[in-house]
Amino acid sequence: MGGERLKIVLSLTPPLLIIITLFFGGIFYGFLQSLGYQPAIGKYELNFSAYYNVMFSERYAKLFWSGLALNLWVSFASTFLAAVFALFGALAIRKTFVGKTLCNFIYSLNLPMPHLVVAVGMIFVFSQSGLLARLAAQIGMISSPGDFPVLVRDKYGFGIILAYIWKEAAFFFIILMSVLQSLGENFEELAQSLGANRWQRFRYVILPLVMPNLFSASIIVFAFSFGAYEVPALLGVIYPQMLPVMAFEFFLNPDLNARSEGMALSIIIALIVMILVVFYFWLTQAKIRKD
């Protein structure tokens, strides 16, 4: 058995080493710096003043809390809407019709698309001189670009939400399609023969069956959109600003004291995501025990 144990240890060490030194090491060092440990400028004592500054000081408090609110709004709205659109798309597309393969392909097209490109695409389509504004001008709905609503680089995060919906709906779509495929139509036919109408079949048959997968995919999407940088950096405004962008700008600030605050922000982001994931696991475990 000793040989087997050695084999296990040797096989697992290289990937674990990469994750532990680079990933956890990075987080740990970031955490140290957020506590004010900065040998480069001769600071060694540890305290929570960077966290206090970010959250409560007169200078940053407004920026932080508005950013947190924007973060929660963007992540919730985009996760929910992407899931809803994908659910309707997946349910509609199951039936056979002309061009099904092509539609299936288009609906999955955004899956491998980098977020960055989707964000640029949103600028091209939704900005005030974008494709939609031109179409609206063409049919006489608006007379100048200024009449078109501000949908990208807006203070409500609409552009960011649109980009995440575009991208993540494809992710939900693929997951839902495979769940629906593996279920087949037997359950629905059974429900129909028992007299269930379309809404009842959706509400009491399909929804409970796809919910576990939909929910775990939602966690991935929420966690990602909460901590991602590119999309809000391209489609956001200076105030209110999403937390990852704020953390990054603090970090790039030539003033080395701001660096601790940037680190503190990134640790706060990670903590919120972690609490969410733990809550999710607790929820699913509790449900499993109940069942």
Added chain:
Amino acid sequence: MNNNLKRINIYSIYLGALILILPLIAFFINAFSFRWFYPQVIPKELSLQAWVRLKLIPKPGQRTFEGFLDLWASNPTVIKALVNSLTIGILVTIVSIIIALPAARVLGLLNFRFKKLIIFIMVSPTILPPIAFVLGLNINFISIGFSGSFFGVCLVHLVPIMPYVVLTMTGIFANYNPDFEHQARTLGANKTTTFFQITLPAIAPGMVVAALFAFLVSWSQYLLTFLIGAGKVMTLPLLVFSTASSGNPALTAAISIIFIFPAILILVFTSKFVSGQSGATSGFGKI
């Protein structure tokens, strides 16, 4: 089902598909019409000027085979970024597969103590945001001299890729029967022959998919490359981002089209493998 309802259903699918490809349409119009002024919907003239400005297509009159070769040999920024992105992507993919192979085999086939903990450690980078580790790592990398180097960028790309390759390949090994290896060994095959004749053919399809998506994750990495590369390692996503921020739509669109080309290619190639059941799909959330 009611026929009218069916028709509405199908038309709404078509409409959804049309809305979804609007950005792609806008990319192509922008890239091939240098002056696409508001409120034109269809550009007045088509032009390759964006591509000429990026030094990807020679000026009119020089568009011969040699013309293209000469231009590309002058190493324009886009070509340089493209080569960097490709090199990093391919290198990181190969390394991650080699590292993941034994680990995935052990995780897929054996049961042992702390297995759950190890899987938990392994998957944590897929949940926690990259900004949480890269800021701290950046300072470390500066102090040991990895910052601004090609090597440092490759190393940091392994972090988002590793968990996902290990997970996908663990899934492959969970459905793999090692008895065939024993049979081959009993029949006199040595370890190397057994690996190449028995193991590899069995896991190859899944491995190819894992590799392609690992490549895509590296290919679309912006933040990690930007911070660890410290402006010295230019890749395509960095170029897209800076061009998009400086606001020339034609140039941005042209670079973006090059940038998304492999993504679409990989989707076409793998669409039959991609399903919610495979671990590969979860990696898409990170691109």
